[in-house]
Amino acid sequence: MELQTDRLLLREYTLDDFAAVHSFASDLRIAEYVDWGPNTTGETLEFLKMCSAAQRGSNRTNFTLAVTLPRGEPFGSVGLGIDRGRGELGYVIDADHWGHGYATEAAAALLRFGQETLRLRDITAT
Numbered sequence: 001m002e003l004q005t006d007r008l009l010l011r012e013y014t015l016d017d018f019a020a021v022h023s024f025a026s027d028l029r030i031a032e033y034v035d036w037g038p039n040t041t042g043e044t045l046e047f048l049k050m051c052s053a054a055q056r057g058s059n060r061t062n063f064t065l066a067v068t069l070p071r072g073e074p075f076g077s078v079g080l081g082i083d084r085g086r087g088e089l090g091y092v093i094d095a096d097h098w099g100h101g102y103a104t105e106a107a108a109a110l111l112r113f114g115q116e117t118l119r120l121r122d123i124t125a126t
Contacts, residue, residue, distance in 0.1 A: 001055075003065065003109045010065040010078060010106055013051040017066060018044060020073040024094035034092055035126075063113070067093065067106045078106040080114050080123070087114045087123035 003010040013021070022044040024030060031037035039047070054062040061083070067076035076093035089110060093103045107125070114120045 001063065001065070003113060005105045005109045007069065008102065008105055008109070009068050009070045009072075010109055011068060012055050013048055013064065013066050013074070013077075015045075015048050015052070017074050018048060020075070021048065021066075021077070024075065024077075024092065027095055029095040030092055063110065065106075065110070067091075067102060076102060076106065078103075078110050080110050080118075082118070082120065085120065085122075087118070087120040088126060089114070089123055090126040 001012055022039065022041060025037055025039040025044050025047065028038050037043075050062075051064050054060060054064065062079065062081050064077060064079035066074035067078055068074050075097050076091065078091040079089070081088045081090075089107060091103050091107050091110075093106075111123060114123050
């Protein structure tokens with residue numbers, strides 16, 4: 001699955017994304033604003049494995065995507081989890097990319113996907 005915005009490509013994670021993901025997932029500046037982290041290498045690997053397993057699920061309830069510039073490495077993550085027909089949206093952007101509107105752009109794209117494609121009525125954000 002991929003979603004394209006004016007500036008971003010939101011795409012499925014692969015295990016090849018480990019170094020880029022661990023770079024932002026282990027950053028203390030990010031850990032201040034989320035309820036996880038800073039990640040160990042094992043936690044980052046488990047995150048990528050979880051994303052991979054979700055991609056293969058027949059009744060997919062987790063859409064966690066890498067936030068990238070076209071043809072670039074991931075510098076953030078945006079996710080939509082579904083539980084009992086309701087969505088929960090979350091995101092994280094590498095601190096070196098803060099202040100450029102990337103989180104807003106990525107979250108808006110995934111929100112549209114949840115409303116228009118998945119037909120979710122209620123989506124909250126964390």
